[in-house]
Amino acid sequence: MTGTPERNGGLTRRRLFRLAAGAAAAGAALPAAGPFGEWALAAAAKRGGTLTVGVNTDLVSLDPNDIVFANVPMFFQVYNYLVKYSTTLQPRPDLAEFWDLAKDGMSVVFRLQDGVRTHSGGTFGADALIANFHRTKAKATGGGLYSRLGDWEAAERVDARTVRFRFSHPHPDYLAQIARWGMVDPAAFATVKQKGGGTGPFRVQEWVPGDRVTFVRFDGYWQKGLPLLDRVVCRVFSDPQALENAFQAGTIDIAHTIVNKDVARLRQAGFHVEPAPVPNEYYVLTLNTRRPPLDNIKVRQAIQLLVDRATVSRTVLGGVARPIAQMVTPASPGYDPQIETEYAYNPAKAKQLLASAGAGRGGRLNFLTSTSTPELPQIAQIIQADLQKAGLDVGITIHEPAQYFPAYFAGNFDLNLSFLTLATIDPTDFTISSAFRTDGTNPSWLQTGPPPGYIQGLQNLNATFNMRERWTRLRSVIRYILEQAWAVPVALHLPTYGLGKAVEGFEVDPQMLLQLRGTWLNR
Amino acid sequence: MVMALSSRTLASHAAPRRERRRSGRTAAADPGIAFLVVVAAAAVAAPLLTRYGPTDMSKNAVLAFPSWSHLMGTDQFGRDILSRLLYGARTALAVGVGATAIAAVCGVPLGLWTGFKGGTVDAIAMRGVDTLMAIPAVLLAMALVAVAGPGSLNVAVAVAVVGLPQFARIARAGVLAHRRMEYVEASVAAGAHDVRIVFRTILPNVLSPVLIQIPIGVSRAILLEASLSFLGLGTQPPQPSWGLMISESREYMYAAPWYGIFPGAAIALTVLALNHVADRVRSQWRTDPAR
């Protein structure tokens, strides 16, 4: 893995990936270390036991197609994905042992692992994969993944465990599109929302909404020797403080997640708290370009320079999640350090820009944000104070998500603060978010859609399959967005995990999925 | 919530005797009234009493311990807690007094009129009042604010709706007690208009219990506004409000335990003073029932 961008990268590596170090001694327990490098088993690994994970958001469903942020972290227990991403952002085999893209880029072949069993006792082969494809391509059952598979036209069975997918046109981000496509046991399709069911290392034993989900070891799991734990209990804490208290008291083994500002205090008290190794989300200010004075690019650029990222990071985010001025994860080759200095906080220059933008600033600006995280209203207050100081009149409206989203999508805002997805495993990842839609449903560009320069930039980016080249082309897209100044990144949205003393071999992938197949308890 | 209820129950119950003995003192010497005057004056004169604005951030003095430059310390953004407390008093008093005024102005005539007319109108109105009273106050206010949207005016209206049934009930009880009295019967016999009878003849005679309800209503309203802001539905940041300050301070319980003490004490003292005034008005009325 590459060095993590966070301050405690060394410690993160040691704690999170201790298993890898023991790989040499492991041999026996796992199929060759090769593709499963991270899961090589330490000689000292103990089997059995119950691991309790405290989470601060309840699941919405157990259907992997419902990719809301509350659901995702625990899915890796129940479901396998065709590929998984390493912390170096490389695709690795998971349920697919092999894949091959056609020369013309119009189709791809996946070969599944041999001997994959489903939780209901069936085998997971080509037919099951095709059934999953049709389920996700249907609007009613596709959930959040429905639109992600828009370019995937057809699935054909090649042999018992090989499937060929055909595309409507070549698109180099095909692997990233299915990175969150969890494979459901076809026998469980009808009840998957409530009961779950896949091919993963753990079965769902019971889901008590608002309270807990209990996973038990799946004995027929295809990766021999895994998982190590007998049981994983995922307990819901509606209050972050209560979650932290439970972690400090030792009633939970893993806290998912610790509020950023409390990390330093907990570390001082001797607890292990680690940020996710690869950040994939960020807090971002978006502007409604349809409304004056924000239709004036100079006003937007002035606002961009009035975001005091350093203060946000230092105060609200406790110095854990660092400032970021671009939509790209610092761990990727597309990250451009120069942007960070170019777009740094500069109130003096902002005032000049505002002055040159002329009069007609209009009335009070409506700054919309939500309570999705406790940090959002706080960050909004810091930004509001700086805008106010520069002479812009700004009022904050805080809504809970249920009320926030309708207001946001209807364009009922001038400024908006939310957290969105960074370019992480693929340069186009950030475009999944609403603020970067290319059509008229983009809330910053309602009706008209974003300017053609942005769309051309994306087309140019997707015109090559060469990853290195794609990351390079991403830089010019990002520069274009920042110049147009409709989205102003503020700081990383970085989950931090409290890890109990007994927890070994805990892993978080670049999509924030907790991977507990190789996790064990040292007690 | 519970507090809100308690003041209501208190209204109907014996004030401790000691209060009665004291009632001879003048209003100015009453500690409750004196405190309320100080709070009101501080709210009005807030800009003169502090050199910090309630939303001014000083990014390098975050969560500072109380000192000479910040008498009550600073919050998570380096805002002066004293300044926010003083400006927060404006919110508390405006919502408290405003909501109670609305509740009294709407509730009292409603109670008087339906009590005087009786019959179907009365039955329907009282069923409505019962229904409103059956919904716990915090829930009712929460729902109303959620529908109308946050902001001080909406909060005041919601709190007024919650307080209105009490005023209606008290006024109605007064009318029922007086309706069959000779002086009322006399006016009716003299052919006076209903409106005149209700508002000119009866109202002055049932005013005392309504007056007692006013400080109780204000203290309930202040508690309710603080509760709503605590739950994130009332005053919106960065505007200062006592309930909001307590809510925000919760996250800094470890780092800055003093942060929440000041707004909490401000609410408690103000409510204490109002309840004290209510007790005083009640005992005065008891010792001087001729009023």
Added chain:
Amino acid sequence: MAGGGLGRYLARRGVEAALTLFLASVLVFAMVAALPGDPAQVILGDRGTPDQLHALRAYLGLDQPLPVQYGRWIARTLRGDLGHSLINGAPVSETVGRALPLTLQLSLWAFAVVVLIAFPAGVFAATRARSRLAAALRWYHGWALAVPVFWLGVLLSWYFGVVLRWLPPSGFVSLGESPAGWARSLVLPGITLGLGVGSVMARFVEGSLADVLSNDFVRTARAKGLPNRAVVWRHALGNALIPIVTVLGIQAGFFIGGAVITEAVFAIPGLGSMLWRSILTRDYLVTQSVILIGIAAFVVINLCTDALYGLLDPRIRYQ
């Protein structure tokens, strides 16, 4: 006197209660329906496309006209079926069944706090009205009534949980998990919820008892040479008990509302937390059902105290 009169009275009160419940159900439905926001958006988040949103709203039945939605809800509720959560599909009756016992346990603790404060303090203040301790108690009641519930909770949690570390600052441990942990986890929430009501009741007990103590029969009992303690606790308090029970009933109903804030402060996954969460996510069915259950509890408790009143004191006439 008690028989026919009480029966007729209770029947009338029953009809009134049913009418109140019906009106409350309409009011609650209307209020909840008027809440701006959309549960479908909570499920889809930032990435849902407009046509996905339409499909989901239709699936959840949110595209139906409001009277139809009300009719369905009320018809189902009358059959005892509270429906399913819009957000996670869980049966509401099951979720309520899990959350309600927690709120009842919390209320029980709070009730114990109320009784422990109200009777000793009330009786003492009524019998030794001029003592210093009685004056101190009155001063204390004034404070207990003025302190907002949420601030009291925050203070207790901070002082006993964070500074002294005597009790857990928040969270709930079930009785099955650990009886000691259960008791410890409910001490602070119980005090938070019960302290204010304790003082209300103490003042009420004091007032009622003082009235009774000035009556003739008490003087007679005293004249007979009965010890003071027996006079107060047996004769006087027995007579003062009826109004006290009534007021206690009303207060118990109010625990339902107080539980919302207390459970929020102490992160107890009871009915109050459930209600709060459902309001935030616009899980309409859950919100409506929980509020209606709360109102029904309040109405029924009041009906029961009315009946109790009649049984305890046959002198009361019902009109």
